[in-house]
Amino acid sequence: MKNLPELKLGIVAVSRDCFPMSLSEGRRKAVVAEYSKKGTIYECPVVIESEVDMQKALKDIENAKCNALVVYLGNFGPETPETLIAKYFDGPVMVVAAAEETGDNLIQGRGDAYCGMLNASYNLKLRNVKAYIPEYPVGDAGDIANMIEEFVPVAKAIIGLNNLKIISFGPRPQDFLACNAPIKQLYNLGVEIEENSELDLFEAFNKHAGDERIPTVVQSMEAELSTGNMKPEILPKLAQYEITLLDWIEEHKGSREYVAIASKCWPAFQTQFGFVPCYVNSRLTAMGIPVSCEVDIYGALSEFIGTVVSNDTVTLLDINNTVPADMYESEIKGKYDYTLKDTFMGFHCGNTAAGKLSFCSMKYQLIMARSLPEEVTQGTLEGDIIPGDITFFRLQSTADAKLRGYIAHGEVLPVATRSFGGIGVFAIPEMGRFYRHVLIEGNYPHHGAVAFGHFGKALYEVFKYIGVEVEEIGFNQPKSMLYKTENPFE
Incomplete structure (x- = not known):
């Protein structure tokens, strides 16, 4: 069939500056590894902590010619930069958050993204920014990969309508x-x-x-x-x-x-x-x-x-x-x-x-x-x-x-x-x-x-x-x- 959009999907991780950036970065890599079993996704190397990071990430994603984006809260996440990238990105956006991996790592390894997802959704609404949020938007790498898979037809439809x-x-x-x-x-x-x-x-x-x-x-x-x-x-x-x-x-x-x-x-x-x-x-x-x-x-x-x-x-x-x-x-x-x-x-x-x-x-x-x-x-x-x-x-x-x-x-x-x-x-x-x-x-x-x-x-x-x-x-x-x-x- 012709006359259908081709998707170039990207993922960018965000990190709140009082949490280890490595937590978001490592979790992002795990998500990409899981989703790569299902399809292709561009992994943005920039982890967003600030508005300056947001600008760098946006430029990188645009250079990669992504037309749909996953904003991934590997930890709590910075409310302003993570919603601004959704605002300025020219295409459909999904926002999801990481679950904790193990009960043996709940001090340095706790990301609090469950909490951060609430603030992200609130800030999206404040800015009138549209984003796709799955029914239960928190999960481990395999869960997030499944959510991305469900996002694909939605993203393609939005790109098509635009x-x-x-x-x-x-x-x-x-x-x-x-x-x-x-x-x-x-x-x-x-x-x-x-x-x-x-x-x-x-x-x-x-x-x-x-x-x-x-x-x-x-x-x-x-x-x-x-x-x-x-x-x-x-x-x-x-x-x-x-x-x-x-x-x-x-x-x-x-x-x-x-x-x-x-x-x-x-x-x-x-x-x-x-x-x-x-x-x-x-x-x-x-x-x-x-x-x-x-x-x-x-x-x-x-x-x-x-x-x-x-x-x-x-x-x-x-x-x-x-x-x-x-x-x-x-x-x-x-x-x-x-x-x-x-x-x-x-x-x-x-x-x-x-x-x-x-x-x-x-x-x-x-x-x-x-x-x-x-x-x-x-x-x-x-x-x-x-x-x-x-x-x-x-x-x-x-x-x-x-x-x-x-x-x-x-x-x-x-x-x-x-x-x-x-x-x-x-x-x-x-x-x-x-x-x-x-x-x-x-x-x-x-x-x-x-x-x-x-x-x-x-x-x-x-x-x-x-x-x-x-x-x-x-x-x-x-x-x-x-x-x-x-x-x-x-």
Whole structure:
């Protein structure tokens, strides 16, 4: 996959001047040795005791081209310098602290970092400095190495957002305020937005007629679709469209390194372009360039975060329809530990990548073909979504530009959908209550991003780091935990 940040991680130790510097230095070396079993990390040789040390360390880290930093309290640590380096470092920062190693060395070998971590967090807040602090941020070398490993996807997501441009082609379809996107929060996150007309895209597409690269892209599509290539006659147009989008990205990303697209797909798209863009959207998403449909800007943003955190292809689906009771009784009940209300079908016309489908066929879009000639609705990728663990999530700005999000772990069940589109039978524990008291109560749109695996812990930390208030991060609460709006008199 391309379009993803590459992490250059660094670690710097801090030391309070009334503690032995060698304590922090030795503990830092032990952490680096442990983390080196998992990945690569740059070890800053400067131990920070003072503001002057902080400047030296910052210069050293910048020269090493680090874009994420671990500030390690090997002992109590100096409150001002350790928070200033977090302030001036241009990238995500994690702050962690050392545990004591042995009961046989609690005089000269006691570092008091447990205490120092409290002062560090207090000073970060005083200075309005963001930092990632793990759930339990104190440990030995092995523990800290594990914490750094968990910091990696969070750091990559923050770096990605700070260098992201969302390219949209609109306006949104009529009667589709569900994808309304107040862009103020994008700027607050450091994300750029380029909003274009559908006509601009159409012009660019027409200029790519006869492009010499089309046959090569057609061959790639044929290989991917194999026996699922039900509409081979439309492949040249789809290839032309794919090339158009990729060229647009290169010509328009400007100073930004990463791109996501929020694209138009109806109502006039199919009649003017002569196809639907679903399959092409799926191919770009599999490349690491998320493409949301229906000009869903925050859907594209969510997909990008999920792609970076999971390092894998994601998709965007409608939280669409219920599982019929007879289907639940015959294929789910007694086989899986879910109630009927825990299940639903996630669906979209055909934007889920082929690699995330159990089987696929590229054909026409049934819903559109109900009111349009079938030949202009070709280009959708259909199939049942692969079973396995998933994370359903979304980051959204409300109408008053307040940032909020939700995250839920669940799975796609190995149950045939008997339906059309890119679709799967999903199960999320307590989905019925989550649907009512988070999704409906929170006024979320019907689109949700899907990452293939359980990534809720990292996504939750990303949401917190970028400024979503914890009370605005919804999740599927267990029965024992009432939602604020839930009626206690069942």
